[in-house]
Every structure is written in structure tokens, then in C-alpha cells.
Amino acid sequence: MKAKIHITLKPGVLDPQGKAIEGALRGLGFDTVSDVRQGKEIVLTLDETDEAAARAKAEEMCKKLLANPVMENYAIEITA
Amino acid sequence: MKAKIHITLKPGVLDPQGKAIEGALRGLGFDTVSDVRQGKEIVLTLDETDEAAARAKAEEMCKKLLANPVMENYAIEITA
Numbered sequence: 001m002k003a004k005i006h007i008t009l010k011p012g013v014l015d016p017q018g019k020a021i022e023g024a025l026r027g028l029g030f031d032t033v034s035d036v037r038q039g040k041e042i043v044l045t046l047d048e049t050d051e052a053a054a055r056a057k058a059e060e061m062c063k064k065l066l067a068n069p070v071m072e073n074y075a076i077e078i079t080a
Numbered sequence: 081m082k083a084k085i086h087i088t089l090k091p092g093v094l095d096p097q098g099k100a101i102e103g104a105l106r107g108l109g110f111d112t113v114s115d116v117r118q119g120k121e122i123v124l125t126l127d128e129t130d131e132a133a134a135r136a137k138a139e140e141m142c143k144k145l146l147a148n149p150v151m152e153n154y155a156i157e158i159t160a
Binding site for chain 1: 086088098101104105108110112113114115116117118119120121122123124125126127128137140141144145146
């Protein structure tokens with residue numbers, strides 16, 4: 001199964017990468033952009049064949065390594 | 081309107097970050113993970129109020145700055 005993990009900064013957490021992208025876009029003349037937030041999308045290929053088992057494993061990976069609980073939120077999508 | 085840009089490496093392009101995550105996960109005992117790919121998710125807040133105009137603007141931003149056409153694919157989601 002595949003697990004797609006969407007990791008985003010929690011609201012209120014400063015996003016320097018987002019600010020840099022926003023500045024670069026404005027520099028290119030894109031003046032209708034008012035806010036930019038950058039997150040990560042991690043796609044894992046797992047040997048688990050059962051959705052619940054794959055979700056539980058992905059959840060554990062997020063807690064132990066992939067997401068920083070202080071600053072980041074994560075969402076898990078499981079696909080066959 | 082909000083534009084969510086999903087940027088992923090093209091198949092076949094080496095993903096060193098993905099490899100590093102895979103190694104770290106295995107080091108933590110997660111031995112059922114066989115492949116890891118990392119991409120970016122950029123959320124833009126745009127002043128455009130029309131979906132087609134927002135999509136066209138986001139497309140232009142991807143082509144000019146956000147995505148590297150040689151190594152990356154991008155997909156655009158527009159939401160109110």
C-alpha cells in the first residue's frame with residue numbers, strides 16, 4: 001500500500017521558506033499573491049496489505065520521525 | 081482564492097531526501113517501508129476571485145518559479 005503524508009506548519013508558526021517564495025513571486029511581478037505557506041508531501045511504499053495496518057504504521061512513523069509535533073501538523077492518505 | 085501546488089520529482093529522478101528518510105525509518109525498525117519520495121506542497125493565497133484566473137496565475141507561477149520543468153511535475157488545486 002502507499003501512504004501519502006501531508007506535513008504542514010501549524011498556523012501561527014513563521015514560515016521563512018514561504019516568505020522567501022512570496023518575495024520572489026512579487027519580484028517577478030506577481031502582486032496578487034498575499035500569503036505563501038510551504039509544506040512537505042512524503043509518499044511511502046509499505047509492504048502492509050491491510051489499510052488499517054498501513055495507517056497505524058504511517059501514524060507511528062509520523063510520531064517517531066516524519067513530523068515535528070511542536071511545529072507541524074500531519075495528515076495521512078492511504079491508497080492501494 | 082487559494083491555490084495548492086503539489087510538486088513532485090519526476091519518476092526516475094533520484095530522490096536523496098527520500099533515500100535519507102527511508103534509511104532513518106529503517107534505522108528505527110520500520111522494515112516494511114520499501115520506497116520513500118518527498119515532494120513539496122505550496123499553498124498560495126491569491127487576490128483573484130475567479131477560479132480560471134487563479135488557475136492561470138498559479139500555472140504561470142509554476143512555470144516561472146515554483147517548479148523545475150526538467151526534474152519536477154506539478155499539479156494545481158484551486159479552492160475558494
